[in-house]
Structure formats: C-alpha cells, structure tokens
Amino acid sequence: MKNTFKEISDKIRSSKTFLITAHVSLEGDALGSELATYALLKKLKKRAVIYNSDHTPPIYKFLPHSKLIKNNLSEDKFDVAMVLDCSDSSRAGKVKDYLSRVKCIINIDHHISNTFFGDINLVDPAASSACQILYKLCERMKIMDEKIALCLYTGIFTDTGNFTYTNTTKETHRIVSNLMHYGVSPRLIYENVHSLCEDKDLKFIGKIISNLKFDSSRKICWATIKKWEDTDYDLTEVIFSFMRLLKGVEVLILFKKMEKDKIRVNFRSRPSVDVNKVAQFFGGGGHKSASGTTIETDLKSAERKVVSFIKRYTNKLK
Amino acid sequence: MKNTFKEISDKIRSSKTFLITAHVSLEGDALGSELATYALLKKLKKRAVIYNSDHTPPIYKFLPHSKLIKNNLSEDKFDVAMVLDCSDSSRAGKVKDYLSRVKCIINIDHHISNTFFGDINLVDPAASSACQILYKLCERMKIMDEKIALCLYTGIFTDTGNFTYTNTTKETHRIVSNLMHYGVSPRLIYENVHSLCEDKDLKFIGKIISNLKFDSSRKICWATIKKWEDTDYDLTEVIFSFMRLLKGVEVLILFKKMEKDKIRVNFRSRPSVDVNKVAQFFGGGGHKSASGTTIETDLKSAERKVVSFIKRYTNKLK
Structure with a gap:
C-alpha cells in the first residue's frame, strides 16, 4: 500500500484537472472525503470539481466548500477522477458515464466489496472510513489545515458511529487526536450532524x-x-x-x-x-x-x- | 500539578492499606476510576478495599473486579483513602463518616465545584473525567495493563458521551488511542453500557x-x-x-x-x-x-x- 500512496501523490502533483465524486445516498464519509480532497487539491492550486449524482443532505451543509458541489455538469475534460468511498463505479450513479471519459481513475475506498475499478486503487477494508485513508494520504503529502481536518473528522466520526463500531481502532483515535490539533470541535460537528431533528x-x-x-x-x-x-x-x-x-x-x-x-x-x-x-x-x-x-x-x-x-x-x- | 502527581505516586508507594470510594449515584467514571485504582494498587501488592454508599448498576458489572465492591464495611483502618470523581466528601454518602478516620485522603477529581477536601488534591476541571486524570497518574507511575485500560476507557467513554461532549480534547483521543493498545474493544464496552434495554x-x-x-x-x-x-x-x-x-x-x-x-x-x-x-x-x-x-x-x-x-x-x- 506504501507504493500506492506514492503513486497517488505523484499522480496528483503531476496532474492539473480533477473530477471528485462519491457514492449515491451521500453521508458523512462520502462528503467528508470529497470535500477534504477538494481542499487538498485547492492547496496545491489544482482545478477541481465535485460532481455528485445525489443532492447534499442539509445536515452536511456546514462542511467547508459544500456549496460548490455540483449535481449537473456541462461537458468537460479532466485528467484525473478521484472516486471516494465507492465500492463500484456504478455506485457513483449518473456520474459513472463521466468516469469512462477520464484518463485516470483513482479509487480510494474502505468497502470490502470494492471491485478495484480504478486505474490506481487504494482500498483498505481495515480502515474505519475513506476519510481515515485520506488522512494518511495527507500525512504522506504533508498537507493539512483546519478545513481538511474538519472534513476528515466528520467522515471518521459518522462512519464509526461516534467511535463505537468495531471499525474503530487505536489508529482511528490517533488520527482523530491529530485532527483535533487543527481546532476541530467535536461538539459542533455532533450538533450539526445530529441536532437538526424536528x-x-x-x-x-x-x-x-x-x-x-x-x-x-x-x-x-x-x-x-x-x-x-x-x-x-x-x-x-x-x-x-x-x-x-x-x-x-x-x-x-x-x-x-x-x-x-x-x-x-x-x-x-x-x-x-x-x-x-x-x-x-x-x-x-x-x-x-x-x-x-x-x-x-x-x-x-x-x-x-x-x-x-x-x-x-x-x-x-x- | 506535576508535583501533585509525584506526591500521590510517592504516597501510594509508601503506604500499605487503601480505601477506595467515589460519589453516590455511581456511573461509568466513578466505577471506572475506582476499579482502575484497585487494579493499579493490586499490581503494587497493596491491600485495597472499594467501599461505596450505593450499589453497582448492573450495566457496569462487566468491569473487572466489580464483584469485590463492598456496600458495607466492618470497622477497619486504612493508611490512605482514594476518593475519586467526588466534588465533596459528602458526595461519598455514608462512606463520608469513614473518611474522617483515615490518616490521608487523596482527592482525584475533575468537577469544577470540587471543595479540595483531601490532604492531597489532584483536581483538573479541564480533564474529561476522573479516569483521564488517573491515566496520567498511571503513565507517570509506568503502570498499565488490560484491566486498568478497560476501566479507564469506560470512564472516559461514558463521561464524554462517546467523545462528543465539549470536554473531549486531542489529549482525550491520544489517551484512548494508547488504551486501545491494551486490547480495549469499544464495541464490547458500548454493548455492555448501552445495549441492555428491555x-x-x-x-x-x-x-x-x-x-x-x-x-x-x-x-x-x-x-x-x-x-x-x-x-x-x-x-x-x-x-x-x-x-x-x-x-x-x-x-x-x-x-x-x-x-x-x-x-x-x-x-x-x-x-x-x-x-x-x-x-x-x-x-x-x-x-x-x-x-x-x-x-x-x-x-x-x-x-x-x-x-x-x-x-x-x-x-x-x-
């Protein structure tokens, strides 16, 4: 997996335009990993577009850059598609058609059922979430800031059921501790995700x-x-x-x-x-x-x- | 606070018999800190008794040594009383009477309302839980094992509302990550504490x-x-x-x-x-x-x- 991280890091640094997508029925890990990837690419001055089949649930609209997510896209060309938290390209919904036109698909996922549909596949079923895998990519690329941390925390937090599911490991808590260095407020995220019930x-x-x-x-x-x-x-x-x-x-x-x-x-x-x-x-x-x-x-x-x-x-x- | 840790560590090592207690209306942090302290003292070959005013709620009976907790005590003498998660000695219920007969009271707590009733007081309102403070004591004393880790995790987990309350910090997650090195299973603890509803x-x-x-x-x-x-x-x-x-x-x-x-x-x-x-x-x-x-x-x-x-x-x- 060490080589795959390097391969992805090199591909990102050498490419210019990126399409970012995730699975339909968007939730915390899908959106967290998309928006963290977006923030990461922006720090590297890349052109990036998030394009989803489904609309963003309102409880996740507190996430940075979430307003920039598109549900329609006019014809465009991308060097790389970053497909996140998605076990199969068909899980990307209508975005699937787009993917065939992109030169290189990077598939970053933690589903055990992943079909390795990408040109580069970073699949780790032992990771709690796509965001946990992305954290390690950021760590290797030495890129992190408040926005990326907030997105990654949200994905890890929601996919581990507040750190209670069996996918929660010492590595998960180590990563979360590091993310909290960047000012993440667990209470605020909890309130946003969980306290909107009528x-x-x-x-x-x-x-x-x-x-x-x-x-x-x-x-x-x-x-x-x-x-x-x-x-x-x-x-x-x-x-x-x-x-x-x-x-x-x-x-x-x-x-x-x-x-x-x-x-x-x-x-x-x-x-x-x-x-x-x-x-x-x-x-x-x-x-x-x-x-x-x-x-x-x-x-x-x-x-x-x-x-x-x-x-x-x-x-x-x- | 550095000196207080040393003072407590020295007092523990130089004493022989210990009374351990916590506040009435026992919950995860009270019991977790009592039982972690008990396990710590046992590793040091000390004589220790846990004596509580209230009965142990059944959901916490999975904690190691919980069966040894006493709700009655025949007359006895102790060198040290370890009073945990207790803002005031009166919060110890009927155990309060006992405390006056003990030579040295060590008060370890995180309540902002703590009255510093001990002979040695280790009070840190910034800590998520008494267990978080106790972890640091264990860290300094270089003592840890599966049982202590399980008890401390449970106290931190319950007092932070699954790591979602504002008292959850990067230090909390760092500590939890370290505790998980000792084989703590978050799912099992969650099931024990939360999945006993009829x-x-x-x-x-x-x-x-x-x-x-x-x-x-x-x-x-x-x-x-x-x-x-x-x-x-x-x-x-x-x-x-x-x-x-x-x-x-x-x-x-x-x-x-x-x-x-x-x-x-x-x-x-x-x-x-x-x-x-x-x-x-x-x-x-x-x-x-x-x-x-x-x-x-x-x-x-x-x-x-x-x-x-x-x-x-x-x-x-x-």
Whole structure:
C-alpha cells in the first residue's frame, strides 16, 4: 500500500484537472472525503470539481466548500477522477458515464466489496472510513489545515458511529487526536450532524419504536414503515440507534415503503452476523454490520421473505 | 500539578492499606476510576478495599473486579483513602463518616465545584473525567495493563458521551488511542453500557419523547414523568440522548417523580447555558452542561418553579 500512496501523490502533483465524486445516498464519509480532497487539491492550486449524482443532505451543509458541489455538469475534460468511498463505479450513479471519459481513475475506498475499478486503487477494508485513508494520504503529502481536518473528522466520526463500531481502532483515535490539533470541535460537528431533528420527526420515531417486532428467539428485531419520506434529517440512523439499545438482539432491520412495490430494506447487525451477505442475497450490499437493498414488492411480502431468510441464515451459523 | 502527581505516586508507594470510594449515584467514571485504582494498587501488592454508599448498576458489572465492591464495611483502618470523581466528601454518602478516620485522603477529581477536601488534591476541571486524570497518574507511575485500560476507557467513554461532549480534547483521543493498545474493544464496552434495554423500557421512552414540552422560544425542552422507578438501565441518559437531537434547543430538563413530594430534576445544556448554576440555585450541582437536584414538592410545582427560573436566567444571558 506504501507504493500506492506514492503513486497517488505523484499522480496528483503531476496532474492539473480533477473530477471528485462519491457514492449515491451521500453521508458523512462520502462528503467528508470529497470535500477534504477538494481542499487538498485547492492547496496545491489544482482545478477541481465535485460532481455528485445525489443532492447534499442539509445536515452536511456546514462542511467547508459544500456549496460548490455540483449535481449537473456541462461537458468537460479532466485528467484525473478521484472516486471516494465507492465500492463500484456504478455506485457513483449518473456520474459513472463521466468516469469512462477520464484518463485516470483513482479509487480510494474502505468497502470490502470494492471491485478495484480504478486505474490506481487504494482500498483498505481495515480502515474505519475513506476519510481515515485520506488522512494518511495527507500525512504522506504533508498537507493539512483546519478545513481538511474538519472534513476528515466528520467522515471518521459518522462512519464509526461516534467511535463505537468495531471499525474503530487505536489508529482511528490517533488520527482523530491529530485532527483535533487543527481546532476541530467535536461538539459542533455532533450538533450539526445530529441536532437538526424536528419535533414531528421525534414523534414519528417514538411511534416506530413503540411498535417493534421480534422473532421468537428475540435475536431479530424489525420495524415496518408504511410510508417513508426521506427528510433532511437521517431518521434511519436515529431509529437504528434506538433499536441498538435492545438487549440481546443481533440483527436489526427497517422496511421502508418508498412507493408502491418499492421497499427499501436497511440492515444493521452485531459482529456475530454478516448482513453484507444478507443484503447481497437480495441484490444489495454494504458492510458486514451495515448494509441495505431495495426490493420490488409489497411491504408484507418483503418482510416475510427477508425475515425468513435471516432466520434460516442465523440458524445455520449456530 | 506535576508535583501533585509525584506526591500521590510517592504516597501510594509508601503506604500499605487503601480505601477506595467515589460519589453516590455511581456511573461509568466513578466505577471506572475506582476499579482502575484497585487494579493499579493490586499490581503494587497493596491491600485495597472499594467501599461505596450505593450499589453497582448492573450495566457496569462487566468491569473487572466489580464483584469485590463492598456496600458495607466492618470497622477497619486504612493508611490512605482514594476518593475519586467526588466534588465533596459528602458526595461519598455514608462512606463520608469513614473518611474522617483515615490518616490521608487523596482527592482525584475533575468537577469544577470540587471543595479540595483531601490532604492531597489532584483536581483538573479541564480533564474529561476522573479516569483521564488517573491515566496520567498511571503513565507517570509506568503502570498499565488490560484491566486498568478497560476501566479507564469506560470512564472516559461514558463521561464524554462517546467523545462528543465539549470536554473531549486531542489529549482525550491520544489517551484512548494508547488504551486501545491494551486490547480495549469499544464495541464490547458500548454493548455492555448501552445495549441492555428491555422492550418495555424502549416503549416507556417512546411515550416520553412523544410528549415533550417546550417554552414559547423553543429553547427549553422538558418532560415530566409521573412515576419514575430506577431500573438497572440508565434511562435518563437515553432519554436525554434523544432530546439532544432536537434542533435549536438549549436546555433539556427531566422532572421525575421518585415518591410523594420528591422530584428529581436533571439538566443538560448546550454550551450557551450553565446548568450547574441552575442546579445550585435549587440546592444541587454538577457540571456546566450536566447537573441535577432533588426538590421536595409536587411535580407541577417543581415544573413551574424550575422552568420559570430558567426562562429568566436564559433571558438575562442575552
């Protein structure tokens, strides 16, 4: 990996124009790594454009330069595409078409399912986040400032669930300690990312957690939501954080009806169960302990299929 | 403070028998610092007893040596009393009487309200936790192992609200990174401390967060709970963690009726408001952003008095 860092560093220094992108369904690590990369390239006086398939969720608009992110791009040429936190080029959504026209793709990611689609691939599944890998790139390039630190902290913080997931290592805390030298305020970032909930959202959450369902072993817990509308605020994570408090539960599932016959299914798990494999069975993917998919059927049938599959799957593990 | 560390280190090495205690209403930092101190003294082949006024909450029983904690003590003599995370000797509850009989009290604490009641006082309000101060003592004494690391991590982790409160510094993360060298598993500790909630508790919480009250400015948010029973699980922190998600709210209050005319009031705040002062006005205390008191009156009257005081108090700040 040492050579790859050097290869990327050399490529960045020798190139002039950059396209930056990340996966659809933007969250802290995707945006943090994009905006840290942007700030890094600007310090090197490069031309850089961030182009995303999806819009930036409002809770991340406190991140520096986030207003410059584009969701449309007129024809342009780039020397290098920096594709971040993206396991597969198709996860870049509509930006994928653009990538084929770029001379060199640099793929920086931490997903175990990464397909090595880049011309240069820096993939480290042991890293908590794409931002943790980018920190090391910055360290080697000897480039860091307040803005880069703020972006990287945000990505690490969100992808480790406030430093509580199994991906949190001594290296993660070492890096975060160094980032805090640059004036990062954990409280401020927490407030920005987590304290934008409206009263009505909290009531909606209250209703969901009062109606959780369990299998007979009480190891699987799920909620079915008849009408889900994406809000500015990431309610999915909040609901999971509630469900995670439950004693003894190993798999958590949310079934969200997005529209007729379109059910978004999110999975979270304790280390004993690999929900990446579960999601893959249903055409989706993600991480060992956090994954998702979309199933084209009605709510009841999605619930039945998925829960019975997980029951069989977890039984096999015993 | 450098001398105080040396003084304590010398006193420990030159003494034989130790009483260890902490504040009533035991939580992660109190227990973490007690049990880390116990493990430290055991490594030095000292005689040590942990004696607490309150019982150990079950969520902390995963901590090493926690079974050895005593809630009663037959007459005994100790060279040194190590009083941890305790702003005042009266906060040690019934153990206070014992302390007067001990030759030397070592007071290690991070509360700004500490009364320097010890013979040796190591008080650092800039430290996130008593455990963070104890880490430095261990560092100077060159003593550390898996058990001490696990206890210290737990205290730091709980007192910083998963590293999100304003007391979290680069020093905190540096220390945590070092503790993780000793095999601390953040996920396991998180699961132990946070994942012991029963279904009925989650329903109870759901009901509370569906009935929050706000003042007209929406800066103060509170809940009144007609019948509160302390459970094995710390529901207060969980309820606050969800109230904290609310946009724009600066002061959070829980009014819990413990018994007739006995209302426990807990306060949490954003940095703009000092709820230690609020709690002190009502005969309690704590930290700037987390405090509490008990008021001897009925629920409605406690609610009226406290909310109107805070309204006046926060108006004055503008």
